[in-house]
Amino acid sequence: MDKEPNVRIAYADDDELVREGVISLLTGLGGISVAILAIHGRDLIEQLERAAVLPEVIMLDISMEEMDGFETIMVIKDQWPEVKVLVLTGHDNDILAIRMISLGANGYLLKAVVPRK
Numbered sequence: 001m002d003k004e005p006n007v008r009i010a011y012a013d014d015d016e017l018v019r020e021g022v023i024s025l026l027t028g029l030g031g032i033s034v035a036i037l038a039i040h041g042r043d044l045i046e047q048l049e050r051a052a053v054l055p056e057v058i059m060l061d062i063s064m065e066e067m068d069g070f071e072t073i074m075v076i077k078d079q080w081p082e083v084k085v086l087v088l089t090g091h092d093n094d095i096l097a098i099r100m101i102s103l104g105a106n107g108y109l110l111k112a113v114v115p116r117k
Contacts, residue, residue: 010036041067077104
């Protein structure tokens with residue numbers, strides 16, 4: 001039997017309840033593992049720098065107390081341009097979405113989105 005494909009992700013969000021809920025949802029889907037779980041952008045960058053293997057996808061919030069999503073994505077795209085970045089935020093704002101996409105985000109999702117089964 002072939003091993004199920006596994007996508008490694010990193011996730012940074014300063015809201016613990018949201019972090020745990022998103023991780024539970026994603027890992028419950030199967031084929032996804034959490035390589036890095038960070039409480040803010042600086043924590044994420046420090047863990048990426050120490051990682052033996054980079055995640056394929058980084059998910060991050062915009063509003064984080066220490067190093068927000070804008071600062072974080074600039075560092076990520078400068079140091080690891082091949083890594084995909086998905087913004088998961090509560091900010092339903094076209095200007096913020098355009099700014100994140102222009103900084104290199106590969107997608108912009110709202111936390112209010114309800115997953116379909």
